[in-house]
Amino acid sequence: MTKAELIEEVSKVVEMTRKDSETIVETIFDSIVNSLHKGDKIEIRGFGSFRTRQRQPRVGRNPKTGSRVDVPSKRIPFFKPSKELRDLVNGGEKAVDHEAVPVVDHGSSHS
Numbered sequence: 001m002t003k004a005e006l007i008e009e010v011s012k013v014v015e016m017t018r019k020d021s022e023t024i025v026e027t028i029f030d031s032i033v034n035s036l037h038k039g040d041k042i043e044i045r046g047f048g049s050f051r052t053r054q055r056q057p058r059v060g061r062n063p064k065t066g067s068r069v070d071v072p073s074k075r076i077p078f079f080k081p082s083k084e085l086r087d088l089v090n091g092g093e094k095a096v097d098h099e100a101v102p103v104v105d106h107g108s109s110h111s
Contacts, residue, residue, distance in 0.1 A: 003029075053076055054075055
């Protein structure tokens with residue numbers, strides 16, 4: 001699924017304009033990126049968590065020439081799927097049909 005297809009799906013499910021859906025999707029992605037940039041961890045229950053990991057400096061090789069190249073340390077984004085998402089991907093339950101499932105507000109009763 002591309003970002004354009006995701007925007008189209010959001011637009012259909014919540015019955016709003018494509019432009020409004022694009023704003024929502026972009027805001028979500030921007031929020032995730034900004035949080036990772038600040039070093040924060042993002043946890044979306046039932047989906048997974050995003051965080052950054054530190055890669056140590058290493059010596060790599062140029063694939064064309066085979067010469068040694070120093071690769072500096074860097075932070076990389078890392079996604080860890082939730083158990084629920086892993087189970088769904090591995091055939092636990094069928095994918096959710098958003099048109100057949102009512103939106104339920106779970107409030108803040110989770111502990």
